[in-house]
Amino acid sequence: MLERLQDSFAKITKTLVGKSKITDKNIEEAIEEIKSALLEADVNLRVARRFINATAEEARGEKVLKAIDPGQQFVKIIYDKMVHLLGDERSELALRGPDVTSTILFLGLQGSGKTTNAAKLALHLKNQGRRVLLCAADLSRPAAVKQLEILGEQVGVPVFTGEHQDPISRAKAAVQEAKKHQYNVLIIDTAGRMQVDTDLMTEIKAISDAVNPDEKILVADAMLGQNAVDVAKSFDEAVEITGFILSKFDSDTRGGAALSLKSITGKPIKFIGTGEKVEALEIFHPERIASRILGMGDIVSLVEKAQETVDEEEARRMQQKLFSSDFSLEDYLEQIRMVKKMGKAGELAKLLPGVSAKDIEEKLDEKQMVREEAIILSMTKKERKNLLILNPSRRKRVAKGAGVNVVEVNRFINRFEKMKIQMKKVMKNKAYQAQLAKSLKG
Ligand SMILES: Nc1nc2c(ncn2[C@@H]2O[C@H](COP(=O)(O)OP(=O)(O)OP(=O)(O)O)[C@@H](O)[C@H]2O)c(=O)[nH]1
Ligand SMILES: [Mg+2]
CATH class of the missing domain: 1.10.260.30 (Signal recognition particle, SRP54 subunit, M-domain)
Incomplete structure (x- = not known):
């Protein structure tokens, strides 16, 4: 999904790397190009400004102008800022020790990829040797439970439904079930709405209060671009999310969401969804994505x-x-x-x-x-x-x-x-x- 950004940055770095001398004018020009590359990629304006200001300030310092290889130094600065923008370090799930059940609550708008990514994450954790239980707490439509059951079967992870017909009691019952049978991780899939509304937030908050999850993961749809950032802000204000799965990273969008989420909410992207298959989930490594963007x-x-x-x-x-x-x-x-x-x-x-x-x-x-x-x-x-x-x-x-x-x-x-x-x-x-x-x- 980062193709456009990659193309722009490839051009910028190419011009810089070859230079044996960097002048203030070179810096100005590069900064201008970086700015338009970011904005074109749908990066939030404030985030883009912060990025270029920090980059320009450091680039104008002695280190670049006097370096033996000033172009490379400059690219290194862009790289460092990019890594920082994406969240510095890889952020792991905060899971408890093996004998305690950890609970992960999945949140997000309708169609953002909650159910699919719940199954993907279940598979990912199962492959690490953990015992995982999924809970179908999306009771807004009958097909939702069935969908999770099918996916659960596909990844070989049991799906808890229980007797309760409201999501809050069901989620609570799932926690009991997970503890009783010593599951390491419980992943709760919830209902989405077309847009952020009070009903959705009230329900999410109630479930969250009831199960007190270790992780509240917002599944953000990369295809929403800037909107993904607004959605993230609303959810974060309502329930204080702990991180993101950025889904549909494989889509042909401009990449702005990936670059803005951390900076705007302060919450890390933990995984990216890279396809419809259950294996298509990758750990989000800021350094690697930055390297990819910079070619x-x-x-x-x-x-x-x-x-x-x-x-x-x-x-x-x-x-x-x-x-x-x-x-x-x-x-x-x-x-x-x-x-x-x-x-x-x-x-x-x-x-x-x-x-x-x-x-x-x-x-x-x-x-x-x-x-x-x-x-x-x-x-x-x-x-x-x-x-x-x-x-x-x-x-x-x-x-x-x-x-x-x-x-x-x-x-x-x-x-x-x-x-x-x-x-x-x-x-x-x-x-x-x-x-x-x-x-x-x-
Ligand atoms: N290409 C691609 N498609 C994805 C990805 N994640 C989910 N999808 C697709 O997006 C669509 C919606 O996914 P769901 O998991 O059903 O979304 P949801 O958030 O559970 O939707 P609701 O339960 O209706 O709120 C499905 O067709 C998925 O196959 C991804 O990372 N890449
Ligand atoms: Mg769903």
Whole structure:
């Protein structure tokens, strides 16, 4: 969903990084561009102003003007401010110890994605080894309970309905049930309304008072843009939410909601919903999203995703390789196969360093992967390790073996070399090194 922002910021950072000298005028210009990029992305005006003021102030400081690499310094400042805007650190759910039941209340407007994301979160927590119970406390329409029951079955998590026919008593009964059977987490799905109104707020408040939840998660629809922020404010004033799930992050919207929510409400985004499937929930990492926006790619997210589907050992080995300077075609072949195993190349391509939103389709479409695989397989092991020996006659042979023409082989080799250079650049970034070191330890 951040494509537009990415495109604007890619332009801004590109102009900056190459500069060996940064003047006040450069700063002014960049700041102007950042401002329009943010506003165009539907970021709240106040938030945008605060962002550019903080960025400009720091950029005008000695550090940038006197730095050996002033352009990069400047980009680093933008990155830091962006991370801050998104909430600094990843914010975990405040769950209690294993022997106490934690309660999570789901709130939000109609159709925001409460029910779907309740099931997604149930699955996420279950995968961490917790015992989860879902409660269907949306009694505004009969189909709502059924929907949760179907989803519950899909993720293998029981759904409590009980005898009560009003949401408050039902939610209370669910807490009793969860305690009695020693569930670690109870997730309560509630009814939504078309818009924020007194009835909705009174009901939500009553449920909240009755069960005293550890987390009050507002499911905010990213497609609402600015409105999502207004909705968030109303809910927060009524029940003091503890955080957000930003749903429909996969949609084609401008990203303003993601960038404004924390700043306006002071409450963190904890997860993003990235699709309709029950697996489509991701932890919200401010650093990674900021890197994505600024076009640094997101290798760590990619690797994490890989770990879920691919054998962990295999993924870790690949992770080490990815960053070593002798990353070869042999490794790339392995990577292609891993990506294929993970499915949806398009989605994963977004996480690769230096791949702009526009390139995604052509860079990693499945058909291309098949061709690339064929090209690599037509090379000898020696060639895969050292592309320098691939002279024209060898390239001809490889092309023939792969059933493509030589131009395509040349293009592929070019692409691969570029990718290696991009990876090296990413590796020079300090924030990335720290993040990577952390994830490699884990
Ligand atoms: N693309 C996409 N669709 C989503 C996401 N989350 C939810 N949806 C879809 O949004 C629609 C509404 O989701 P629900 O979970 O039923 O929303 P709700 O808030 O429970 O709605 P009510 O119970 O009517 O208030 C469904 O079609 C979901 O599949 C997401 O992260 N991405
Ligand atoms: Mg629902």
